[in-house]
Amino acid sequence: MEVYKKLLEIQTGLKAPKWQENTFGHYNYRSCEDILEAVKPLLKDQNCALVICDGIEHIGERYYICAEASLIDTETGDKVSNKAYAREEESKRGMDGSQITGASSSYARKYALNGLFAIDDAKDADTDGFRKQTNGPTKAEQAADSKKADEINDKFAPKKTEKASxxxxxxxxxxxxxxxxxxxxxxxxxxxxxxxxxxxxxxxxxxxxxxxxxxxx
Incomplete structure (x- = not known):
């Protein structure tokens, strides 16, 4: 189908740099907004529209946000879609219910886009990077990061006995x-x-x- 050809062009042409910086985990990552900003020019070139919607699903004893990203060929009306789920936390320090839902929605939408446009993102929910992003590093990790920073400083900082350049x-x-x-x-x-x-x-x-x-x- 023509819509899949257009999707292939978008997937191979999409460049979504990781502009966001996580100060806890010391890594860069891309947000849902970064992906949308990068893909809009490609959508225009291919005469396609992107529609994202989400809803709440009750599975077992927990609530999940289900996000669906759909690429629609405006010339034929054909579309291809991808879904992603994010579970709502029962509680999270410093966030009310609407903020928890909003954060889960952003996460689900981002990974729906990742799947649709074949974007590889290592900072998934089951990785150390995502844990650091959401919870911050453990004390052991903080100590390791501090030690690593000291080693780098010792390596590149001028020594007391180093001669003037x-x-x-x-x-x-x-x-x-x-x-x-x-x-x-x-x-x-x-x-x-x-x-x-x-x-x-x-x-x-x-x-x-x-x-x-x-x-x-």
Whole structure:
């Protein structure tokens, strides 16, 4: 059917970057709105319309939001659809009933779109990423993240004994010339024979002081 050919064109052409950032799980993700924004130009090119609707279904003892995303060929009226479900939480801290339903609806709609347009999203409900997104990381994960951040900082931060770079030395010389400050005073104060003997940390502090001096003039 022609509608499936158009769906194929949309699936292969759709690019929906993960613009949203989750500060708890330290990862990026895409929202339902991101997908809709990315797919609209492709819908226009293929003369298709997208309709999303959802409703509440009672299954067993729980309520579920069932979302259905339908791609409709405006030239023939043919359509192809995909459904996705999201279970409502009985309660969630800081959210009232309508907010819980709304969050479940957004989740269900997003995954209905994912299935329709063949979007792979690893942050599903049964993954660590989704758990972090909804509940935040555990204390053990927080400690691991903190340790990892410290290791990265230790790797890239200048060491106390690391020598000043050529750029730092050049900048100090140029700033001394511009402000009229004597380079010899710096050498005497830091007990070094040349600026290249300074540590990176010392050079950074000197530049800070020289810039403060320049701004005060």
């Amino acid at each position: 050529e750029d730092q030395v050049k900048e100090i010389q140029e700033t001394c010339f511009a402000t009229g400050y004597e380079e010899a005073k710096i050498l005497k104060a830091f007990h070094v024979e040349s600026l290249s003997d300074l540590t990176s940390i010392a050079a950074e502090n000197i530049l800070k002081k020289l810039n403060e001096r320049a701004n005060a003039v």
